[in-house]
Amino acid sequence: MKIIRSLTAMAAWSGGLVRKDVKIGLVPTMGALHEGHRALIRAARLRCDALVVSIFVNPAQFGPQEDLAKYPRPISQDRALCRKEGVDICFEPTVEAMYPKGFQTMVTLPAIAHRWEGAVRPHHFSGVATVVTKLFGIVRPRIALFGQKDFQQSALIRQLVKDLNLGVEIVVNPTVRETDGLAMSSRNVYLSPDDRIRAVTLYKGLQAGAEAIRRGITDAETVRSAMVQVVKKEPALTIDYLSVCDPYTLEPLPAVRSRVVLLGAVRIGSVRLIDNLLTTPPRRSS
Amino acid sequence: MKIIRSLTAMAAWSGGLVRKDVKIGLVPTMGALHEGHRALIRAARLRCDALVVSIFVNPAQFGPQEDLAKYPRPISQDRALCRKEGVDICFEPTVEAMYPKGFQTMVTLPAIAHRWEGAVRPHHFSGVATVVTKLFGIVRPRIALFGQKDFQQSALIRQLVKDLNLGVEIVVNPTVRETDGLAMSSRNVYLSPDDRIRAVTLYKGLQAGAEAIRRGITDAETVRSAMVQVVKKEPALTIDYLSVCDPYTLEPLPAVRSRVVLLGAVRIGSVRLIDNLLTTPPRRSS
Numbered sequence: 271m272k273i274i275r276s277l278t279a280m281a282a283w284s285g286g287l288v289r290k291d292v293k294i295g296l297v298p299t300m301g302a303l304h305e306g307h308r309a310l311i312r313a314a315r316l317r318c319d320a321l322v323v324s325i326f327v328n329p330a331q332f333g334p335q336e337d338l339a340k341y342p343r344p345i346s347q348d349r350a351l352c353r354k355e356g357v358d359i360c361f362e363p364t365v366e367a368m369y370p371k372g373f374q375t376m377v378t379l380p381a382i383a384h385r386w387e388g389a390v391r392p393h394h395f396s397g398v399a400t401v402v403t404k405l406f407g408i409v410r411p412r413i414a415l416f417g418q419k420d421f422q423q424s425a426l427i428r429q430l431v432k433d434l435n436l437g438v439e440i441v442v443n444p445t446v447r448e449t450d451g452l453a454m455s456s457r458n459v460y461l462s463p464d465d466r467i468r469a470v471t472l473y474k475g476l477q478a479g480a481e482a483i484r485r486g487i488t489d490a491e492t493v494r495s496a497m498v499q500v501v502k503k504e505p506a507l508t509i510d511y512l513s514v515c516d517p518y519t520l521e522p523l524p525a526v527r528s529r530v531v532l533l534g535a536v537r538i539g540s541v542r543l544i545d546n547l548l549t550t551p552p553r554r555s556s
Numbered sequence: 557m558k559i560i561r562s563l564t565a566m567a568a569w570s571g572g573l574v575r576k577d578v579k580i581g582l583v584p585t586m587g588a589l590h591e592g593h594r595a596l597i598r599a600a601r602l603r604c605d606a607l608v609v610s611i612f613v614n615p616a617q618f619g620p621q622e623d624l625a626k627y628p629r630p631i632s633q634d635r636a637l638c639r640k641e642g643v644d645i646c647f648e649p650t651v652e653a654m655y656p657k658g659f660q661t662m663v664t665l666p667a668i669a670h671r672w673e674g675a676v677r678p679h680h681f682s683g684v685a686t687v688v689t690k691l692f693g694i695v696r697p698r699i700a701l702f703g704q705k706d707f708q709q710s711a712l713i714r715q716l717v718k719d720l721n722l723g724v725e726i727v728v729n730p731t732v733r734e735t736d737g738l739a740m741s742s743r744n745v746y747l748s749p750d751d752r753i754r755a756v757t758l759y760k761g762l763q764a765g766a767e768a769i770r771r772g773i774t775d776a777e778t779v780r781s782a783m784v785q786v787v788k789k790e791p792a793l794t795i796d797y798l799s800v801c802d803p804y805t806l807e808p809l810p811a812v813r814s815r816v817v818l819l820g821a822v823r824i825g826s827v828r829l830i831d832n833l834l835t836t837p838p839r840r841s842s
Contacts (some may be wrong), residue, residue, distance in 0.1 A: 281723060291575040372805070374667045375719035376686070381660045399661070400720075403689075407721035426668035434686075435693035437567060519658070 271353045284410040293319045296411035301325040302342040302456035306446040310415045311355045324361040331397030407489045419445040422545040453545045460541045475501035479532045480549040488526045490514040510535035557639045570696040579605045582697035587611040588628040588742035592732040597641045609722045617683030639829045687712040705731040739831045740797040754792045761787035766835040769841040796821035
């Protein structure tokens with residue numbers, strides 16, 4: 271495995287392969303790799319000829335009050351995981367190279383970006399869309415993989431690729447969970463041992479919503495109430511949102527007619543957790 | 557020459573060539589091709605293996621009060637010119653294909669985009685940056701050519717390519733002028749015969765500024781006054797701006813120390829004209 275820090279070197283490596291018709295795959299990450307990332311890397315490894323994992327804690331997607339400075343950066347462990355999983359290039363650009371003096375271009379997706387996570391984190395998705403466009407430009411992948419855990423992010427990136435004709439196939443990999451069901455996240459390390467146990471209640475809430483849909487409930491407000499009831503039982507959790515949405519536009523739906531995504535975000539202590547479930551209603555017998 | 561209207565067909569053609577290491581050149585236009593475009597096409601033809609000219613009157617770069625509906629669209633003449641100049645592909649996407657339902661992604665460059673033309677046309681440069689990013693994604697050129705006449709546009713696109721790591725070489729071709737000096741523009745057809753004769757005064761004003769710099773004047777306000785004086789002699793012209801700017805950031809400069817761009821915009825009747833000159837001060841003998 272090669273570690274590349276320079277943008278020019280990365281672009282040269284990619285350019286050479288593109289001109290030889292080699293299929294490049296990219297897994298963009300902020301490091302602090304966990305089993306969710308490992309699953310992404312393994313899925314990518316099967317689908318491309320040359321695999322790049324980028325590790326870049328992107329300042330543009332953090333708000334001023336957020337955890338940029340303390341975001342975990344265990345680079346040696348991350349590289350070891352990549353090496354073990356057969357990654358070809360670990361791309362670790364610097365902030366100075368990605369955002370040099372005079373940098374000003376921003377990529378925005380107003381409709382998707384201002385809801386849910388975007389309502390709480392105003393510039394977050396513009397930062398995500400911009401860095402992903404940059405990474406695609408430098409690495410020139412034919413395929414890129416993202417985790418379903420950040421569902422809104424993956425919906426945004428699908429729309430971005432479609433709108434800007436970036437020509438990259440986007441694959442969204444199912445969320446990897448701890449044995450109790452908590453979605454894997456680099457931010458789970460911030461949880462105290464007690465909060466770690468309580469945190470799974472978010473997932474249990476989403477499951478209650480999915481169960482209601484499977485039982486045939488179509489009224490979205492009833493589904494939402496089922497989720498809220500479960501999450502509220504854990505007083506350590508504060509609900510940011512629990513919603514029943516269209517999986518493409520992320521608009522809240524009044525009724526469950528076809529596949530929906532159940533989106534949830536809670537606060538527990540100083541930690542904010544998100545999770546989601548894709549759910550399809552049962553076929554109606556007519 | 558092949559005419560391609562479908563985005564998928566265009567991307568497939570380009571993708572095939574990229575994988576064979578063929579160097580694609582792109583001249584993005586809004587049609588109504590004139591001698592300025594012909595010069596761009598000829599310059600491009602010499603610098604690439606496969607040449608695409610796109611013809612797309614981009615609604616995203618027109619304001620609601622602007623001339624989108626009446627913008628000239630002489631498509632048969634445009635195709636004939638392309639054919640004669642050895643263009644391989646005339647790419648003519650539809651508005652519906654470029655901006656389908658649900659489209660929302662915008663690319664913005666706040667620092668460059670809000671000055672000069674951007675001050676008068678608030679969403680213009682965001683529309684330009686977005687469509688150019690899209691065209692680069694579809695056509696995948698290694699080189700793209702733009703006319704110096706739209707100087708701010710070319711500065712914006714250089715910054716865009718740098719910021720988003722689009723990996724396209726940007727070539728800016730000198731402005732082609734009518735025999736009296738008026739910069740070629742698709743909008744010159746809107747000028748009445750009398751206004752057509754008066755219009756050259758903008759260029760004469762810029763020349764007066766360049767002449768002042770060549771004479772050794774370094775105070776930008778004095779250079780500006782020289783331009784204003786000349787343009788004001790023609791009462792049919794209303795000055796929008798005449799300025800002495802840094803050629804990369806387009807910031808107005810207090811003094812001429814190295815190469816500058818003289819930017820000008822005027823109104824004549826209902827027509828708005830822009831022009832510019834790049835000027836280098838004489839070397840100081842010390």
